[in-house]
Every structure is written in C-alpha cells, then in structure tokens.
Amino acid sequence: MKLQLAIDELNLEQAMTQLEDLVEYVDIVEVGTPFVIDAGREAVRQIKKKFPELAVLCDVKIMDAGAYEAQLAFDAGAEYVTVLGVTDDLTIKGCVDEARKQGRQIMVDMICVEDLATRVPIVESLGVDVIAVHTGADQQAAGRTPLEDLIEIKKYVKNVKVAVAGGISSQTINAYLALNPDILIVGSGILNAANPVKEARLIAKALKGGR
Numbered sequence: 749m750k751l752q753l754a755i756d757e758l759n760l761e762q763a764m765t766q767l768e769d770l771v772e773y774v775d776i777v778e779v780g781t782p783f784v785i786d787a788g789r790e791a792v793r794q795i796k797k798k799f800p801e802l803a804v805l806c807d808v809k810i811m812d813a814g815a816y817e818a819q820l821a822f823d824a825g826a827e828y829v830t831v832l833g834v835t836d837d838l839t840i841k842g843c844v845d846e847a848r849k850q851g852r853q854i855m856v857d858m859i860c861v862e863d864l865a866t867r868v869p870i871v872e873s874l875g876v877d878v879i880a881v882h883t884g885a886d887q888q889a890a891g892r893t894p895l896e897d898l899i900e901i902k903k904y905v906k907n908v909k910v911a912v913a914g915g916i917s918s919q920t921i922n923a924y925l926a927l928n929p930d931i932l933i934v935g936s937g938i939l940n941a942a943n944p945v946k947e948a949r950l951i952a953k954a955l956k957g958g959r
C-alpha cells in the first residue's frame with residue numbers, strides 16, 4: 749500500500765520546505781488542485797527536480813480536453829494525472845491514450861459519482877490505472893467520510909488499483925487499512941496536524957502493519 753501526501757493549501761516555498769521533513773514517509777506526492785491553481789505546473793517541475801525519488805500526482809481533476817490537459821501535466825513531469833469519473837468517457841479515454849503514449853498513469857477521481865455500481869465497470873473498461881473514491885472537503889465539512897464508498901467500490905473494481913481520499917488521519921486510518929486500498933491519500937490529516945512529521949510517521953508505520 750502506498751501513501752500519497754496531498755498538498756493543497758501550501759504555497760510552493762512552504763511545500764518544498766515541508767517535503768524535506770516528510771519525504772521519507774511518502775510514496776506519491778500530490779500537487780493538489782488548489783496548489784496547482786496557485787503555483788501552476790512549476791510546482792510539479794520543482795518537486796520532481798528536488799525529490800526525484802518521489803512519484804508526483806498532478807490533481808488537475810480533468811473534466812474536458814482530456815488528452816491535451818493530461819499532456820500538460822505529464823510534460824511537467826507528473827507520473828499520475830487525475831480525471832473526473834463524472835465526465836464523458838471520451839475525455840477519460842483521451843487521458844488514458846496520452847498516458848499510454850508517455851508511459852504514465854491515470855487516476856480517476858469518483859467524487860460526486862452517485863452510482864458506483866454502474867460507473868466503475870465503464871471507467872475500468874476505458875483502461876485507467878487507478879480508481880479513487882473521494883469525499884471532498886465540502887462534503888467532509890458536512891460530516892461525510894469515504895469509508896462506505898470504499899467498501900462499495902471494492903465490490904466492483906476487478907483489475908485496477910483502488911485509492912481512497914477524504915479527511916483520513918492516524919485516528920481513522922485503521923478502518924481504511926482493513927479494506928486494503930492500493931493507495932491511501934492523506935492531506936490535511938498530516939499537513940494540518942500539530943506535528944506533521946509525527947503524524948506522517950504514525951500513518952507510514954500503520955501502512956507497514958505497525959512495524
């Protein structure tokens with residue numbers, strides 16, 4: 749299981765400093781949607797340059813012009829790019845075609861997909877690499893978590909990797925680990941913790957089965 753650190757609310761300078769302390773606990777670093785809006789593709793370029801050992805996911809949440817937008821993120825050095833599960837199949841296919849050309853990966857964010865049973869097999873048939881259940885920040889504020897969606901999606905995904913995101917922290921991680929997702933995504937749980945390094949260490953340890 750991989751740990752993906754989502755950086756959403758830091759600026760580029762803060763992110764580079766924070767990553768120096770967290771890099772040893774992280775497998776994938778996510779240039780989150782607010783972060784990429786603020787810092788652009790330069791964030792992907794600089795993180796790849798300073799931390800070549802980290803895979804970078806560019807969370808652009810593509811909704812249209814799939815091939816072109818995915819290409820922009822891949823050209824900056826991202827290994828993973830996100831597209832929205834609610835969008836058109838042609839957009840997802842465009843992202844997948846670009847990823848295959850460049851030897852990279854597409855993660856589909858299923859935020860706001862209401863019928864997972866119907867949508868997951870279609871999304872999987874388009875050749876994507878990872879399908880992520882995601883309870884967004886605004887849904888989290890209304891008290892929701894991604895746990896039920898993770899339980900449900902595990903029933904429908906056949907051959908691709910599964911990721912989960914949405915307010916996960918060391919306090920709640922065990923329920924997610926029990927469902928064995930391939931990628932566990934944590935943002936505010938680490939970066940808004942009183943001690944982000946301690947929190948990242950706790951989560952990384954839990955991912956390794958407490959060792």
Ligand SMILES: O=C([C@H](O)CO)[C@H](O)[C@H](O)COP(=O)(O)O
Pocket residue numbers: 754755756778780781782807882883884885913914915916933934935936937
């Ligand atoms: O994708 C995200 C969200 O939509 C803001 O862009 C977050 O990166 C994702 O939810 C993980 O962050 P936390 O929920 O704070 O763990």
